[in-house]
Amino acid sequence: MDMPITRDDPGFDPGALVQDDRVHTALYTSEELFEEEMDRIFKNTWVWVAHASEVPGKNTFKKSWVGRQPVIVTRDKEDKIHVLLNRCRHRAASVCEQKQGRTSVFVCPYHGWSYNIDGKLRSVPHAKVYGEDFDKDEYPLVSLRTEQYNGMIFATFREDIEPLTDFLGPAKKWIDLFMKQGGGYPVKALGEHQFRFGGNWKIQLENTTDAYHFPIVHKTFLDSLDADTSEVFDVLGQGGWVEDLGNGHSLMVMIPDLVDLEENLDAPIPERFAGLAQELRDEGHDEAKVRRIVRAVGGTGFNLNLFPNVACSMAFFRVLRPVNVAETEIRHIAIGMDGGPDAANRMRLRLHEHFQGPMGFGTPDDAEGWERVQRGSASGDDLWIMVNRGQDKLEGHPAGPDVTDVSAETGMRAAYGMWKRMMTA
Amino acid sequence: MNTLTNTRPDNDAAEIGLFEAAEFIWREGEILDRQDYAEWLSLWTDDGLYVIPIERGEGDHADALNIAYDDAEMRKARVKRLKSGFSISSAPSARTVRSASRFVLGGEQDGVTVVRCAQTIIEYKFERTRTLAADVEFHLVRRNGAIAIARKEIRFVNSDDFVWGIGYLP
Numbered sequence: 001m002d003m004p005i006t007r008d009d010p011g012f013d014p015g016a017l018v019q020d021d022r023v024h025t026a027l028y029t030s031e032e033l034f035e036e037e038m039d040r041i042f043k044n045t046w047v048w049v050a051h052a053s054e055v056p057g058k059n060t061f062k063k064s065w066v067g068r069q070p071v072i073v074t075r076d077k078e079d080k081i082h083v084l085l086n087r088c089r090h091r092a093a094s095v096c097e098q099k100q101g102r103t104s105v106f107v108c109p110y111h112g113w114s115y116n117i118d119g120k121l122r123s124v125p126h127a128k129v130y131g132e133d134f135d136k137d138e139y140p141l142v143s144l145r146t147e148q149y150n151g152m153i154f155a156t157f158r159e160d161i162e163p164l165t166d167f168l169g170p171a172k173k174w175i176d177l178f179m180k181q182g183g184g185y186p187v188k189a190l191g192e193h194q195f196r197f198g199g200n201w202k203i204q205l206e207n208t209t210d211a212y213h214f215p216i217v218h219k220t221f222l223d224s225l226d227a228d229t230s231e232v233f234d235v236l237g238q239g240g241w242v243e244d245l246g247n248g249h250s251l252m253v254m255i256p257d258l259v260d261l262e263e264n265l266d267a268p269i270p271e272r273f274a275g276l277a278q279e280l281r282d283e284g285h286d287e288a289k290v291r292r293i294v295r296a297v298g299g300t301g302f303n304l305n306l307f308p309n310v311a312c313s314m315a316f317f318r319v320l321r322p323v324n325v326a327e328t329e330i331r332h333i334a335i336g337m338d339g340g341p342d343a344a345n346r347m348r349l350r351l352h353e354h355f356q357g358p359m360g361f362g363t364p365d366d367a368e369g370w371e372r373v374q375r376g377s378a379s380g381d382d383l384w385i386m387v388n389r390g391q392d393k394l395e396g397h398p399a400g401p402d403v404t405d406v407s408a409e410t411g412m413r414a415a416y417g418m419w420k421r422m423m424t425a
Numbered sequence: 426m427n428t429l430t431n432t433r434p435d436n437d438a439a440e441i442g443l444f445e446a447a448e449f450i451w452r453e454g455e456i457l458d459r460q461d462y463a464e465w466l467s468l469w470t471d472d473g474l475y476v477i478p479i480e481r482g483e484g485d486h487a488d489a490l491n492i493a494y495d496d497a498e499m500r501k502a503r504v505k506r507l508k509s510g511f512s513i514s515s516a517p518s519a520r521t522v523r524s525a526s527r528f529v530l531g532g533e534q535d536g537v538t539v540v541r542c543a544q545t546i547i548e549y550k551f552e553r554t555r556t557l558a559a560d561v562e563f564h565l566v567r568r569n570g571a572i573a574i575a576r577k578e579i580r581f582v583n584s585d586d587f588v589w590g591i592g593y594l595p
Binding site: 191192219223334345349353375 | 477479487491493494499502503506509512551585586588589590591
């Protein structure tokens with residue numbers, strides 16, 4: 001049954017390494033496969049780079065990555081978004097080393113070539129030595145194809161793949177539901193936790209669609225909640241589901257009550273939000289608005305996993321970046337209400353800090369679990385990673401005929417199906 | 426005979442001196458390296474804040490995303506978690522050895538003495554040794570003849586870059 005393929009086997013075939021219910025250990029450990037992934041996947045599809053609120057006005061920018069390649073996401077003075085390779089066209093020096101900010105020009109520190117925020121080469125010191133033929137239009141910062149959906153900015157190296165909206169397909173509906181966390185205000189990035197773990201990027205990709213680990217790995221988070229909230233986070237016991245959304249994307253609903261944050265607004269306000277609700281009333285917001293904001297502050301009850309590098313995860317964006325075959329960087333971007341009440345955004349920040357980041361009550365345990373997967377993968381390099389949980393569709397489930405148990409590994413199978421498609425294309 | 430403790434006055438209104446502050450911070454560091462977290466909780470004032478910001482600027486950090494922003498309740502919950510045995514990042518946690526140095530008094534106001542210092546933590550776990558360097562600002566007060574922490578703000582040198590998971594208290 002187990003194919004004797006090792007990471008050193010020169011004859012491996014990506015198509016044979018992914019089967020319907022398992023994937024080969026080489027997917028976590030093979031440097032050769034990793035190099036292929038960076039080329040065949042990250043240079044051939046839509047990769048998430050930023051949320052629109054991270055470049056909030058004209059002449060703003062934020063550094064990001066497409067696969068391993070550093071880019072700058074910019075908003076020009078006409079409000080157009082650009083994704084530019086962070087590399088001077090002269091001798092390759094990076095032109096921007098500030099994480100985020102406002103500027104109208106990037107100046108290369110090496111020989112002083114300067115670029116407009118849209119990437120156009122503006123001026124070159126002592127240009128006349130290049131001769132009269134020198135055409136600045138030939139040397140802009142390399143600009144990637146860039147498209148947005150509901151504030152989520154994606155870029156791709158490919159001019160000829162489908163439009164972003166086609167790539168997202170049924171995931172769009174879930175992005176729209178996710179953005180209801182604005183509570184009537186635009187969604188705004190409030191800051192990000194940035195951490196690394198010693199493991200392959202796909203271990204994290206799997207985790208966002210893995211409810212099975214939650215009560216085990218996050219027991220100490222659950223124990224830190226009041227009884228009511230702890231019940232809300234009983235993610236395996238509320239009739240949730242997992243669904244393959246196509247193109248490697250998947251949906252995992254853990255708390256069905258928190259799918260649409262504009263419904264059930266008449267339900268009693270949970271005890272932990274009573275203080276916030278009163279603060280909002282005291283600020284003069286009417287009861288309907290108070291309820292809408294409070295329900296939005298609590299976040300959604302689902303994870304939308306978008307292949308290959310981003311998830312709308314309950315109340316934040318989770319972005320992965322492969323560093324090497326056995327190291328991955330993660331950003332957990334906190335979101336809130338742009339122009340919304342300070343008290344509501346403060347509570348969002350404290351709730352985010354409670355679970356997320358290098359000292360959250362959840363993230364360090366996730367990261368430790370993922371590192372243990374990578375460490376364990378050094379043994380039995382001819383063995384398989386099993387993703388065979390919950391293959392049967394649920395019968396008579398209100399979400400429809402194509403859903404599986406909330407703890408099914410359907411989302412992982414969806415992602416690996418797309419991996420196989422792209423790696424063998 | 427201990428010259429450091431001999432400098433300690435016996436009235437709560439007296440200013441906290443440099444050596445007395447340093448001795449307190451060394452003792453706190455030793456408590457944290459031993460992971461005697463119950464003892465650590467007793468060093469705090471009831472309204473004390475334990476803050477590890479991401480952005481290294483001045484200010485309260487209440488309206489920013491932080492690595493930690495703990496009041497008394499969160500500190501207690503954090504200690505419970507770290508000591509529970511059920512958190513895989515802290516059972517076992519990394520072993521730590523920390524040093525505090527470069528102490529500077531930042532002035533005294535309304536009974537609160539500000540002390541700034543450098544802190545270097547060397548941590549070890551699973552074949553890996555890492556360094557976590559930080560500027561730390563303590564706000565110290567006297568309470569019932571002993572020093573207590575009213576605020577501890579730890580600014581990692583790399584706080585706005587990636588940080589590895591931390592399964593202990595910096």
